[in-house]
Amino acid sequence: MYTIVDVAKYCGVSTATVSMALNNKGRLSPATRAKVLEAVDKLGYVYNQTAANLRNNESNQVGLLLNDITNPFYSELTLSLNQEMELHNKMLFLANSEDSPERQRRIIESFISHKVGGMVICPALGLDLDFLVTLKRRQIPVVLAVRNLEIADYDFVGTDNFQGARLITQHLINLGHRKIAFLGGMQGSKTRANRLAGYISVLLENDINLETKYSFTCESNRKASEIMMNGILDHYPEITAVICYQDIVAFGAMRALHTRNINIGKEIALTGFDDIPEAADTHPELTTISVSAKEIGRKAGEVLLKRIHGNTENPQHIIIPPTLIIRHSCGS
Amino acid sequence: MYTIVDVAKYCGVSTATVSMALNNKGRLSPATRAKVLEAVDKLGYVYNQTAANLRNNESNQVGLLLNDITNPFYSELTLSLNQEMELHNKMLFLANSEDSPERQRRIIESFISHKVGGMVICPALGLDLDFLVTLKRRQIPVVLAVRNLEIADYDFVGTDNFQGARLITQHLINLGHRKIAFLGGMQGSKTRANRLAGYISVLLENDINLETKYSFTCESNRKASEIMMNGILDHYPEITAVICYQDIVAFGAMRALHTRNINIGKEIALTGFDDIPEAADTHPELTTISVSAKEIGRKAGEVLLKRIHGNTENPQHIIIPPTLIIRHSCGS
DNA sequence: CTGAAAGCGCTTACAG
DNA sequence: CTGAAAGCGCTTACAG
Incomplete structure (x- = not known):
């Protein structure tokens, strides 16, 4: 597995140059840039995003915590959140609490440990609120979805x-x-x-x-x-x-x-x-x-992204209005 | 956000000591260990797993690439794979190719960039095989699920x-x-x-x-x-x-x-x-x-884990035998 | 039993 | 327009 150092050596330039070529930053001569990109291609070098994240103190990962991915409602939500994230080059960690508060806690800690930039949570039943308060202190954006917790200072996307x-x-x-x-x-x-x-x-x-x-x-x-x-x-x-x-x-x-x-x-x-x-x-x-569910997933993604980009408005509660779908199970 | 350095200063020990306490490694006096752990708790320090991974050249992330998470078959597979991964302290990246080979390619590259330790892939239709061959060279464990590609040197878990x-x-x-x-x-x-x-x-x-x-x-x-x-x-x-x-x-x-x-x-x-x-x-x-689907997810996880831990046996094809479920849509 | 120091793969402020 | 060097938060081999 090659690193930026290998690419630099291969081209006879510094690692700074390679980095700039890769990120399309700084003012590199087109010739140098081309040379680097070619080497990247030839060697099959692949960028180590996690190293970059560490250095930049950034993250392009988000976590999604669900109760039951097997419920079609949640899988649709997952799909649309995923699409929203893909548009913004973020990867999605998926985890299932199976409605266990203890497991949920472990998962959230794991998200943080893995340096997610934010997370959307469908809270497990019986989640202890104290935990969420300490979570808030960590400064990492959290949006609640589907199930509201009536904690005033969290964003929420759900229905009425x-x-x-x-x-x-x-x-x-x-x-x-x-x-x-x-x-x-x-x-x-x-x-x-x-x-x-x-x-x-x-x-x-x-x-x-x-x-x-x-x-x-x-x-x-x-x-x-x-x-x-x-x-x-x-x-x-x-x-x-x-x-x-x-x-x-x-x-x-x-x-x-x-x-x-x-x-x-x-x-x-x-x-x-x-x-x-x-x-x-x-x-x-x-x-x-x-x-x-699609709309909830999309909106939750949208709000999360805004928070990750530093938006500090007051917490929003976005309510997607429900509608009645008449089919045949009440007579027709 | 505190780091290991803050914890070390707080306790008046070195970062090496904190690291060892955190990982339960090395021979630390119980007293020192306790002191560190207490500080961790007090400060609300959270371990940066990505930094550790970089340093150790390890990963505890795996990728799952699906065509359509919205199909209940795949969401069950996802659930059981997720459970298997949780048991081994791995996080799961989820991505949807929506059966686009180009998107699938981007996702796999993103998985690699994010340093997954391995991945399970349900291949998109029309995936070009050359790409998989270059993937193989990267040495990162891949198990194919559900759809086989008849590429001899990949593990596969699916049905007959x-x-x-x-x-x-x-x-x-x-x-x-x-x-x-x-x-x-x-x-x-x-x-x-x-x-x-x-x-x-x-x-x-x-x-x-x-x-x-x-x-x-x-x-x-x-x-x-x-x-x-x-x-x-x-x-x-x-x-x-x-x-x-x-x-x-x-x-x-x-x-x-x-x-x-x-x-x-x-x-x-x-x-x-x-x-x-x-x-x-x-x-x-x-x-x-x-x-x-549950069984396929579980087995795929099992095989992937073995590969991640260095198993180099010949590729396996695990076939979960299908069974006929007679209900009423053919008469009863 | 514990500390000082190097290094994982990046990026960026600073020189030149 | 490009390079040398420091540093992100960890861990581990080496001293002591």
Whole structure:
């Protein structure tokens, strides 16, 4: 593996000259520059970006911390953040917290140790806030995505969960539903609290009696929600509509319904949240709330980049408005 | 941001001592070690891994190059590779080629520039092989995943596409189908060629006339395959079964079928390939070939790690055998 | 058991 | 227009 010294020797110039040729800086004669570039090509020299970063006290790496890359919502976010970073010649470290606060902490420390210039974090549930405060002191730009932490001094990009839930609840009420369940999300999740609040607020506005027993928590995977949905069917046959916390949760619920040969859309209405691509593949296709993961990823990248370049405005909260996507799972 | 020098000054020791304390190396008196560690804690010093890497001429970063992180098959692979890397304290760079050979080239060069210790690559279609040969000369470990390139001297982890296609084709024939189409994949894809060969070989073995017009290419997304499926229905109404190149392709085909109110499983049989989680969410659930993306990711990580640690055995080709998953899209 | 010094591969301020 | 030298934050072989 050649270094800048080898290239310099090969051309009979100094390493300073090679460096300047490589970075297109300083005033080199075109002839010298050409000679160097040719040597680079001939030797197959490859620039050591990490050495340059060390010397310049810079970084062109950013970290992305997710809970579950396997969730299509997050993989779309990853893609668009990645595209944004590529445009600005930054590399992306990817890590998965799997919703473990301890693991998340380790990962963030690892990001710092690896000298990221900034990071976007989808916080794990139960993350201790003290840690984030010390993180802030490190002066490294952090933007929170998807899940907000209500820590005033962090940038955040996400959606309006309260509003999204309102949209979908009102839609069901307009269709005549009165016994509406809310299924999914974990106890203690801020996101869930907001969606639940949206659902409740619309119920109240419409003078519908709030039955707290109609809201159910479950893990965000198909298996867990399938089991829960079966429980709902067994114990609350009066329910005519269920608002699922996420599309993934709705998929699990659908399994339970299909197994029992219950006609979704006719006998029961079902809704999701996120509008991942798969939501249009189910049968019936899922009525859901669209939250553009792509847009969140892009915006988060944009904000992060600005911070990395020294922007010190007050923290921004960018809210991508959710929209109602009507398909066939509430009738058609 | 403190450095090792600050910590050393704070404790009144040399930087060598701090370094040794940090790495648990050398013979330091427990008292000194404790003093250093305490200072680290107090100052909030964080280790600069990149500086250490430069000095040691090591790396604890690996690169993962994918075509489409948005495809659930690849996100599962990413997750399991990531887990494997985390176990060994390596960070993962993620990049998306979006199947552009030129972009892929840029990314690989960027990986090298950022001093990855190795990389796993799912090659983009149409990658020029010369480039891979020069890559080989750089001595940096590379393992190919999912798509093989038939370059003898690279490690590869993937599945047996030929065998998988044979499994599913035989299944359809056993169910009585004779007019079987093959839908999807791009011209020039090695993977497609192998699956197509499996399909053809079983047809021939069963004395079924091979109709070359029954095989169709299309991009691996829902929209493209929906359009193609509509074409098939319009022009070849005699077809009773279609083998889709991937689950994603099958999802698009399902859309076309649902739109036309054709009963999947009864009027037409449909199969996928990959067994991504969503394959069990469709209605009817998709009969498909299971290829464990998790297993591929894990194994690829394992092989890469061995290479990084200096293993110089001959290149390995690890084939994860595919299995047939019978659900309801071919009748039940 | 601990310190002084060289060096990993770059860049840049300073001379010339 | 180009070179010699110092320094980014580490580690390790060598002294003591």
